[in-house]
Amino acid sequence: MHPPPGTAADKQEKRGKSGAHIHLALIHFPVYNKNREIVASSVTTLDVHDIARACKTYGIGGFYIVTPLAAQRLLVERIVQHWQTGYGAQYNPTRQEALLNTRVENTLDDVVEDIASRFGEKPRTIVTDATAFPRSVGYGKMRDVLAGPGQNLLMFGTGWGLERGVVQRADYLLAPIQANNGYNHLPVRAAIAIILDRLLANR
Amino acid sequence: MHPPPGTAADKQEKRGKSGAHIHLALIHFPVYNKNREIVASSVTTLDVHDIARACKTYGIGGFYIVTPLAAQRLLVERIVQHWQTGYGAQYNPTRQEALLNTRVENTLDDVVEDIASRFGEKPRTIVTDATAFPRSVGYGKMRDVLAGPGQNLLMFGTGWGLERGVVQRADYLLAPIQANNGYNHLPVRAAIAIILDRLLANR
Numbered sequence: 001m002h003p004p005p006g007t008a009a010d011k012q013e014k015r016g017k018s019g020a021h022i023h024l025a026l027i028h029f030p031v032y033n034k035n036r037e038i039v040a041s042s043v044t045t046l047d048v049h050d051i052a053r054a055c056k057t058y059g060i061g062g063f064y065i066v067t068p069l070a071a072q073r074l075l076v077e078r079i080v081q082h083w084q085t086g087y088g089a090q091y092n093p094t095r096q097e098a099l100l101n102t103r104v105e106n107t108l109d110d111v112v113e114d115i116a117s118r119f120g121e122k123p124r125t126i127v128t129d130a131t132a133f134p135r136s137v138g139y140g141k142m143r144d145v146l147a148g149p150g151q152n153l154l155m156f157g158t159g160w161g162l163e164r165g166v167v168q169r170a171d172y173l174l175a176p177i178q179a180n181n182g183y184n185h186l187p188v189r190a191a192i193a194i195i196l197d198r199l200l201a202n203r
Numbered sequence: 204m205h206p207p208p209g210t211a212a213d214k215q216e217k218r219g220k221s222g223a224h225i226h227l228a229l230i231h232f233p234v235y236n237k238n239r240e241i242v243a244s245s246v247t248t249l250d251v252h253d254i255a256r257a258c259k260t261y262g263i264g265g266f267y268i269v270t271p272l273a274a275q276r277l278l279v280e281r282i283v284q285h286w287q288t289g290y291g292a293q294y295n296p297t298r299q300e301a302l303l304n305t306r307v308e309n310t311l312d313d314v315v316e317d318i319a320s321r322f323g324e325k326p327r328t329i330v331t332d333a334t335a336f337p338r339s340v341g342y343g344k345m346r347d348v349l350a351g352p353g354q355n356l357l358m359f360g361t362g363w364g365l366e367r368g369v370v371q372r373a374d375y376l377l378a379p380i381q382a383n384n385g386y387n388h389l390p391v392r393a394a395i396a397i398i399l400d401r402l403l404a405n406r
Contacts, residue, residue, distance in 0.1 A: 053388055054393055056386050057380070057381055057387070057388070058381070177400070178260055187256060189253070197380070197401070201381065202381060
């Protein structure tokens with residue numbers, strides 16, 4: 001049964017089915033490399049395409065690619081431009097559509113500021129980690145949080161994962177995708193697709 | 204509450220949580236191209252890595268890459284060998300682990316025959332399509348089917364989708380991932396990750 005139109009319950013139900021107040025950041029610094037050193041990882045151009053298409057599929061408000069390396073930001077901006085307004089826009093309109101909400105930022109703070117300036121409030125921050133922590137929350141609980149008021153930022157680390165301090169400062173920590181099967185090495189683009197589906201799929 | 208150990212209900216519950224009797228085929232022929240012509244698409248080497256890791260994450264029995272092009276089969280076999288026993292096995296053992304159940308076949312019939320010869324029975328065949336058909340089944344129903352006896356083959360088309368005849372001959376047709384949001388252009392590697400999660404995630 002649906003709640004009566006216009007009521008708070010109705011608004012919450014509709015909101016729970018839309019991703020417009022949820023944003024996603026793909027973070028290239030600070031992340032770990034194979035040797036557990038903190039580095040700026042390289043942008044994988046295929047991640048840009050794949051994740052933009054997943055974001056579009058689930059109606060995500062904005063997709064941010066975060067890197068402090070100016071040359072890499074320029075590269076991503078050129079890719080995005082090619083598909084948004086260049087030859088790519090004619091060649092593949094579905095890709096153009098996917099990339100319309102894609103942005104490039106220098107730092108995670110810049111992402112938070114951009115969301116705050118566009119929506120009038122800072123987002124709550126949510127990270128995933130391959131490890132389960134005492135404060136990790138499940139996907140059902142997170143769906144409830146996302147259906148409430150406010151903006152949200154899902155943060156994903158590249159390389160060998162987000163620097164520990166970023167994880168600790170996040171408002172919410174999501175449970176690992178498959179906690180207990182002994183193998184946890186999904187590509188970040190696959191993890192993002194699965195997590196968006198768990199949090200936002202039509203049910 | 205769990206059913207008593209050793210009972211049929213217990214076996215079915217365990218089976219429902221394992222992917223060992225589920226196999227996956229990534230099909231490069233017969234598929235459509237952009238102009239709706241039937242073609243053999245090129246193998247994307249990144250698909251091989253991404254999908255192998257998703258299969259390993261969900262415990263899939265075997266991952267088959269299907270192409271009638273001998274040069275492409277050779278290419279995939281070289282990639283798989285590099286990570287299984289070549290330098291890659293030392294460099295990245297988690298990738299080696301992911302690729303251990305990866306095989307290359309000439310045709311879809313060869314995949315079915317391989318499964319039949321290894322397990323003593325042909326698999327039921329399951330395809331997904333971006334379009335909903337009258338006989339499409341949902342993910343809850345499919346989980347029940349997969350928890351029952353027998354081998355299963357999930358088939359995914361590359362390019363612009365599996366040739367219609369292959370879809371029509373399949374035993375089951377899975378419902379589209381996001382049927383009613385107006386945008387349905389996920390990369391096949393993302394669609395596979397989401398579908399394996401829906402069918403096999405620990406709950």
